[in-house]
Amino acid sequence: MDAVTTPSPLLTTPPQPIPPSGTAVGRGARRLLLFGAFFVMGIVLGFVLLNAGVEMSSSLPTPALFLCLLVAIYLSTLAHELGHALAARLVNWQLLAIAVGPVALRRTPNGSRLERNPLSRAWGGFVYAIPRDDRHLRRRRAVVVAGGPAASLLLGLLAFAALRLTTGHGLWPTLTFQTGLMSFTIALLTLVPYRSRGLTSDGGQLLQLLRGGPRVEQRMAAHLILTALVGGVRLRDLDDSLMTRALAATDPAEAIGAHYLAYWRDLDRGDVAGAAAHLDSLLAERAAATPAAQASYAAEAAYLTARHDPSPDAPAAAEAWLKLAAPTGSVDSNYRRAQAAVHLAHGRVHEALAAADDALRLLAHAMDAGGATAEREWLAELRGEAVAGGGV
Numbered sequence: 001m002d003a004v005t006t007p008s009p010l011l012t013t014p015p016q017p018i019p020p021s022g023t024a025v026g027r028g029a030r031r032l033l034l035f036g037a038f039f040v041m042g043i044v045l046g047f048v049l050l051n052a053g054v055e056m057s058s059s060l061p062t063p064a065l066f067l068c069l070l071v072a073i074y075l076s077t078l079a080h081e082l083g084h085a086l087a088a089r090l091v092n093w094q095l096l097a098i099a100v101g102p103v104a105l106r107r108t109p110n111g112s113r114l115e116r117n118p119l120s121r122a123w124g125g126f127v128y129a130i131p132r133d134d135r136h137l138r139r140r141r142a143v144v145v146a147g148g149p150a151a152s153l154l155l156g157l158l159a160f161a162a163l164r165l166t167t168g169h170g171l172w173p174t175l176t177f178q179t180g181l182m183s184f185t186i187a188l189l190t191l192v193p194y195r196s197r198g199l200t201s202d203g204g205q206l207l208q209l210l211r212g213g214p215r216v217e218q219r220m221a222a223h224l225i226l227t228a229l230v231g232g233v234r235l236r237d238l239d240d241s242l243m244t245r246a247l248a249a250t251d252p253a254e255a256i257g258a259h260y261l262a263y264w265r266d267l268d269r270g271d272v273a274g275a276a277a278h279l280d281s282l283l284a285e286r287a288a289a290t291p292a293a294q295a296s297y298a299a300e301a302a303y304l305t306a307r308h309d310p311s312p313d314a315p316a317a318a319e320a321w322l323k324l325a326a327p328t329g330s331v332d333s334n335y336r337r338a339q340a341a342v343h344l345a346h347g348r349v350h351e352a353l354a355a356a357d358d359a360l361r362l363l364a365h366a367m368d369a370g371g372a373t374a375e376r377e378w379l380a381e382l383r384g385e386a387v388a389g390g391g392v
Contacts, residue, residue, distance in 0.1 A: 010276045010309040011301060013283040015320035018294065065174065072178035073123060074101055076152065076186050081125040083151020084144060088129035091140035094230065096367050097128040108365040115330040118292045126199075130227045137220045142209045145202050152187035156180045198253055198290040218254055221245035225261055229368040235268035236374070252288035255281070256297075263300065268374040272308045279304060291328050298325035299338040306341035307382075315345040333362040333375060340382045349389040356383040 078100045088095050097106040099117040101124070106113050117125070129144060131137055159180030166173050193204035200208075208216055221242045228238060243265065246258035259282040266274035279300060286294050298321050306318035322342045327335050336359035343352035356379050363379070366372040 006312065007310040009311045009313065009317065010272070010305060011280055011283070011317075013280050013301070015298070015301065015317055015324060017324060018287045064171075068171070068175045069178050069182075072175060072182045075179050076155065076182040077101065077123065077125050079155045079183060080148045080152045080186050080190070081127050083147040083149070083154075084127035085129070085147075086151070087147025088127065088144045090147075091143045092133070093129040093131050093140065093144055094227075095127070095129045096230070098125070099127075100125040106365075106367065108367060109369065110364060113365055118328065118330065130230060131223055132227065134220075134224055137223065138209055138212065138216055141220070141223070142206060145205045145209065149187045149191050149202055152183045152190070156183035156187065159183065195253070198288055198293060200253070214248065215251060215254065218246055218249040218258070222254070222257055222261065226368070229370040232369040232373075234370045234373050235264045237370075238265050252285045256285055256289050256293070260297070260300075264371060264374070267304070272304075276304060276308075295325050295327055296332075296334060298322070299335045301325075303334075303338040303341045306338070306345040307378075315342070318342045318345055331362070333359040333366060333372075333379075336362060337375065337379055337382070340379070340386070344382060344386055344389075347389075349386045353383060353386040356386060 081098055081100050085095050085098050095107065097104055099105070102117050104115055104117045106115060127144075127148075131140065157180075159176050163173060163176050163180065166176070190201050191203040191206075192201060193207050194201050195204060208219075225238055225242050225246060228242075229235070238261070243258070243262055247255075247262060249255040249258050259278040263275045263278040263282070266272075266278060279297070282289075282297055283301060286297050289297070302318045302321035302325055305314050305321060309317070311317075319342055322338055325335060325338060336355050340352045340355035340359060343349075343355060359379050360376065360383075363372050363375060366375075
C-alpha cells in the first residue's frame with residue numbers, strides 16, 4: 001500500500017512573536033543617546049534664543065507649566081502634520097489620512113472618519129497622501145515631505161516674533177514660548193536622517209529623494225499602485241510593470257510593502273501559491289515594519305492559512321497567527337476577515353458569521369475601493385459557508 005503523503009504547510013514562516021532586536025543594554029543605550037541628543041538640542045536652542053533677545057520667565061506654578069508644555073507639544077505636532085497635508089494639496093496629491101497624537105482623521109467613501117491612531121502613539125503623527133497622477137512624482141513627493149519641517153520652522157518663528165511683542169509672564173506668553181521652542185525642536189529632529197520602527201524621518205526621505213536612483217523609483221511605483229487601488233482598480237487588474245518595479249526593492253522596509261501588494265494581487269487572481277510566496281517573503285522581514293503593519297501581516301497569514309492551507313495543523317497555525325494580529329489601533333476589516341476564517345476553520349460557525357458581518361460593515365470605510373471589491377467577495381464566500389454550516 002502506498003504511503004499517504006501529508007500536505008506541507010502553505011507558509012514556511014512559523015507563527016512566532018518577533019524577538020526584540022539587539023540586547024537590553026543596547027536598546028537602553030539607544031534611548032539614552034536619544035535623550036542626550038534631545039537635551040543638547042534644547043541647550044543649543046536656549047543659547048540661540050538668548051542671543052536673539054528671547055527670554056522666558058513664567059509666573060505659573062509647576063503643574064501649570066507642565067500642562068502648557070503638553071498643549072505646546074500637541075499644537076506643534078498638529079502644525080507639522082498640517083504642513084505635510086497642505087503641501088500635499090499644493091502638489092495635487094490626495095490626502096487620505098492625518099493623525100496627531102492618539103487621534104486620526106481618515107477619508108472614507110462615506111466621508112471623514114475619526115478613529116484611533118493606528119500607530120498607537122500618545123505623541124507624534126503622520127500624513128497619508130498619494131499622487132493623483134504620475135507627473136514629476138519625485139519632485140512633488142519632496143514637496144510633501146518638506147512641508148512638515150517647513151511648517152514647524154514657520155510656527156517657531158511666528159511664536160518668537162509674537163513673544164517679543166508681548167509683556168508679562170502669564171499663560172499666553174508661556175504657551176507661546178513653549179510652542180515656539182517645541183516647533184523648532186520638531187523641525188530639527190525630523191530633519192535628521194534616521195529610521196525608527198519601520199518609519200523614515202523627513203530628513204531621511206528628503207535625502208533619498210535628492211539622491212534619486214532605483215530605490216526612489218521603486219517607492220514611486222508603489223505610490224502609483226496605491227493610487228490605482230484608491231481609484232477603484234481591482235487587485236487582480238493592477239499594472240504588472242509597476243508591480244515588477246516595486247518588487248525590485250532591496251531595502252527591507254520597501255520590499256515588505258511591495259510583497260504585501262503582490263500578495264493581495266495574486267490572491268485575487270486565485271494564485272494561492274504565489275500569494276503564499278509573497279507573504280512568506282514579507283513575514284520573514286516583518287521586524288523592519290511598524291507594529292501596526294506587523295499585526296496586519298499576521299492577520300493575512302491567519303486568513304491564508306485558515307482558508308487555503310491543506311496541512312492538518314493549519315487550523316492551529318491560523319489561530320496562532322491570529323493571536324499575533326491583535327490590532328494596535330482601530331479594528332479593521334482585514335482583522336475581522338481573518339477572525340471569520342479562523343473561526344470557520346475550527347467549526348465555530350456562529351462566531352465566523354458575526355466576524356464576517358462586522359468585516360463587511362467595516363469595509364464601507366475602506367480607502368482602497370479596488371481592494372474592497374475583492375475583499376467583499378472573499379467575505380461573501382466565508383459568510384455563505386458559515387450559513388451553510390448552521391450559522392443562522
